[in-house]
Each structure stands twice: as C-alpha cells, then as structure tokens.
Amino acid sequence: MRLFRWLFVFSLAMAVLFYFLAREQMARVGEMRYDQFLQMVREGRVQELEVSGNRAFGKLKDGTLFTVQLPERTEFLEQLLVRYRVPVRFRSAPINPAQWQNLIISLLMMVLVAGLFIYLFRQQFGGQQVFNFARSRARRYDQSQPRITFDDVADLEEAKEELREIIDFLKNPQRFQALGAKVPKGVLLMGPPGCGKTLLARAVAGEAGVPFFHVSGSEFVEMFVGVGAARVRDLFEQAKANKPCIIFLDELDAVGRLRFAGIGGGHDEREQTLNQLLVEMDGIEQNSGLIVIAATNRPDVLDPALTRPGRFDRRIIIDHPDVKGREAILRVHLKGKPLADDVDIGKLAKQTAGFSGADLANMVNEAAILAARKGRDRITMSDLMEALEKVIVGPERKSRLLSPQEKRIAAYHESGHALVSKLLKVREVTKVTIIPRGLAMGYTLNLPQEDRHLMTRQELLDEMTVLLAGRAAEELVFGEVTTGAANDLERATELARRMVCEFGMSERLGPVTLGRKAGPIFLGRDIVEDRNYSEAVASEIDREVRRIVEECYERAKQLLSQYRHALHALAERLLEEETIDGEALNDLLKSFGVPLPSDEQERVASGEPHQGGDHDGTTQNP
Secondary structure, eight states, X not given: OHHHHHHHHHHHHHHHHHHHHHHHHHHHSEXXXXXXXXHHHHTTOEEEEEEETTEEEEEETTSOEEEEEOOSOOHHHHHHHHHTXXXXXXXXXXXXXXXXXXXXXXXXXXXXXXXXXXXXXXXXXXXXXXXXXXXXXXXXEOXXXXXXXXXXXXXOHHHHHHHHHHHHHHHOHHHHHHTTOOXXXXXXXXXXXXXXXXXXXXXXHHHHTOOEEEEEGGGSOOSSTTXXXXXXXXXXXXXXXXXXXXXXXXXXXXXXXOSSOOSTTTTHHHHHHHHHHHHHHHTSOTTXXXXXXXXXXXXXXXXXXXXXXXXXXXXEEOXXXXXXXXXXXXXXXXXXXXXXXXXXXXXXHHTTTTOOXXXXXXXXXXXXXXXXXXXXXXXXXXXXXXXXXXXXXXXXXXXXXXXXXXXXXXXXXHHHHHXXXXXXXXXXEEEXXXXXXXXXXXXXXXXXSSOOOOOOHHHHHHHHHHHHHHHHHHHHHHSOOOGGGHHHHHHHHHHHHHHHHTSOOBTTTBSOOOSBOOOOTTTTSOSSOBOOSOXXXXXXXXXXXXXXXXHHHHHHHHHHHHTHHHHHHHHHXXXXXXXXXXXXXXXXHHHTTOOOOOTTTOOOOXXXXXXXXXXXXXXXXX
C-alpha cells in the first residue's frame, strides 16, 4: 500500500514536470508561416536551418528560434537557400517536444494502471503475494501456540470418547497396525451452530500434539476458475509434508453441497473444488497419519459421494447440551469471575434449556457487562437472569413510549397468556411484563425447568391454546383484536400444520405423513416442494388446520371468561407495576381462586418464551 502511494505521487509529479518543461520549450520555439519564412530568407535574416522530413527548424541572426512546415515540393526553396547561402543540415525525423510529452505521459499512465492493478490484486487476495492466490489459506496451529485440550471442552463426553481413538492412532499407530485396524480417513462433526464443533477439533489436535490446519469451506472458491481446486491440492500437499497432522474443514457445506443442482452452470467452479477434494481424500493412504475432520450444520445438503464410507467414515453428532452439560459449560465460563453468594449455577442450567455453548458464553459475558455497568464488584444472580432475558428477547427499551390505550391492550394480551398458561399447567411462568424489550411491546417469560424431547397431542393443543390466549383476551375485553397477535397466529398455525402433516395427529386424516421436506434453492435440493398428495387432500389439510386452531381459540376464550375477574386483576396490576415475577403472579391468582398445581404435580415443557407485539404491533420470536 505504501509503495503504491509513493509510486503514484512520483508519477504524478513527473507528469506535471514534463508538461511544464514541454510547454516552455514550445513557447520558446515559435511557429512561422511558409510565406514569412521565404521573406526572411530573401532578406538574409536566416542564420541556419535544419530540415527533418517536411518540417524545418531554424535560427534567425537575432537568435530567435522558429519552426516551419515545408511543402511537398521543395525545388524552389532549395534554389532560394543556395542563392542566399543559408547553411542547411538534413537529419532523420526527431521526436519533437510535444511528442516527448505524449510519450512520457503515456508511460506514466501505464505505470499507474499497473500499480493500480497490483494494488487491487493484493486487496482481493488479502495482502498475499500477487501470484500466490492459488496457495491454500489454511491457518496452521502447532505446539508453539496456546494448546487446547479436552479439559477446555465442557460436556460432549460421547463425542470425546469417539475422538479418543483418533488421538490414540496419531500417538501410537503401531498398536492399530499390528491388529490390521484401519483408522477412519475422515470424521464429520454434525450439529447446530455454536455447540463446540471447531473447539472440539482443535482439542483433538492439542491432545494428539500434532500440527492442525484450519480452513473454512468458503475460502476455497474465488473469482478465478480453478483456484479452488488448486488450493485443495496445495492444502493436502502441505499436510502430507507435516504428517502426522489434522486437517479441519469448517463449514463443509459451503463447498460440499450436492452437485448438479446449479442453474445455468453457476456451480461449475464449486463442483471442480468438490471433485478435487474427493480425489485428495481418495489419495490418503490408510494409516498414513493424516486425518481430515470436517464440521457442518447442514449435513442434509452434502453430496453423497463426500459422506460415503472411505472418505468420512465416522459421523459424530454435536447437539445442544443437556442440563448437566449446560452446568459444566457455565462453570467453565464463570471460572475466574467474581460471583456473589446468591448465584445458583444449577438453577441457571435448568432455565437455559435449548441454549448452545455459544449462547451460554454470551449470556455470562452480558451478565459481567451488566454488573460492571451497575458499579458492582461481583456478578449476582439478578445480573445473570437479566442477561438471560437480554439474550432471549433483547435489551430493554424504556424510551419506547406507548399510548395509554396500547399499554392497556398489551397488559390484557400478556395477562391472557400468563393466566391460560397457569390454568393448563403448560410451563412455569417466571415473569410477565409490558416493558418493551427488543422488538417486543411486552412478553410472558416461560422458562423451562427440564429438557423435553417428546410432546403428546394434548400438550401440543395446550401450547396452541396458550399462544392464542393473548388475542382471545383482547377480543373478550375490548371486542376487537389487534395486530399484536400476528406472530402468535403464525406459530399456532405452523404447529397445527405440523400436527396434521408431520406428526400424524389428525383424527380426520389419520396417522400419515403428508408432504416431504425440500431444502431452499441453491442448497443442493429440489427448487419446489415435493407434494405427495392431491389437491383434494391439500384442501382437507387446510380445513383440518383451521379446525384445530379455531377449537384452541374457543377453548382459550372459555377459560378466560371463566376466570375473568383474575384476568382483570392481573392486567390492572401490570398497568400499575409493569412487571410481575412468578411468585407475585401465583399469589395474585390464588387470591382469585385460580387452581395452581403443586410442585410435585406441575409438569413443564421446554420451549421459547412468549413475546408481545413488536414495533408494528406483531409478535416476535426471541
């Protein structure tokens, strides 16, 4: 960058200098008409003359320089010059000052264009050497850098156990070779984002004590055809020169998607890269000390040739951690941080069902920031709970002003959700608020107390009833509905459709699966959805979905009508205090005779917290 800057300044200065020199030279040499020149010769005022082609440069006896354009026929001029004895020299056509100026400016422009091209080339390839863009961009980690081991990876015990065999092979390959065992060439880590796939791969290299090459799938393909395949070859050449070692391909789906899915040949370069990757993996010799580990969160779009045995022989699922795993992860991230005595890591782990390791790390960091903002020297449980809400819903927006009518509607909307949730014992309601947070105008926080993997048909119907209770409360109290329940309707309708088409829970259509999932365009799947049912069945599905949603909506209205006094009292308390926690909610509902389950009878289900309307009155998922 600095070289290009100095080159530009120098070229510009030279161009300006030569321009003014040429301009001065041209000013000193005056252009003379041919008739004036002949008159000067006759008067004997021409001292000397130099002829070059059809132009003459001369000097008068008073020292004035001039130039004149000569005609094609010069016999008369030659006789005239001989008669008046004017010295004449002939030479080949020189480059006059104007031509010098044009030549120099053209050369400088070529230098500037070449410098600009080199600069853009270096920008495109991240400051690497201009003609080394075909080299792999893999980052190498060795033992001179901070080492990551399995002790740094909380939870994932099953995945660690699967990967210990890879480590044992890299440390002691003779033990496997003596028994004729073949270690997998490739290991595919599959799971949602933020669950520790990359960290686990680096821990394998740290435990084995071998070099670790880390590259993302998107770094192979560039604007030039063939670069991706060249980088794959270079990566494996570097790895083979440093055996034993591990190659880690992050985001494998960026380069390993199903082939022949492009439109108009747009996937040709990516397919060349994938083909070269398949060739290189086939070229890895058994027990050679070279292991390929890849990670993806979209295993469904990978090319079958890539995931077949012989390339990625072993597949390891890295899923969201359970309650014990979350507790272990929280202890890792809270280690070394000053904690208050009221911090209960076990309780926090129970209330973060569905969180990934990255979510938990973000929550702990937000809690530390909140504690520092409030001037505390320790992180309290309230900081962690507030950080939990911030991660799920978003930051508080107390500056967002609602009109009194909107605030009243939001209070009844959230009261409807909370009351029906308590009546149906769907979840433990820990907080109800009408303070805007993120895009929500208010929300009912239903934090799960345990991990749930299965739900019954009745539980799904109860879930839909709770989702529709906010709209039902609006209609019951105000006689009108608002746009604030848009997201509730969307989620309830989607849940009902899944019950009918995916879970086989429709009494009318029976235990069948209707339709097959199809991935989005450019992900290696069909462009259109594969419908394996007729138009008549599609109409029947729509009627069944509508029936289920309407029944749940009527059920929510009946429950709210039965406990209308409790609904009004809860809404008025919300308008007065804006936020009600779980204990205060239970005390209020008990005073109006609302039946609440005991701790032993209460069942909870994991899921997302409900939120109220966003900026335009619709609800928003956390």
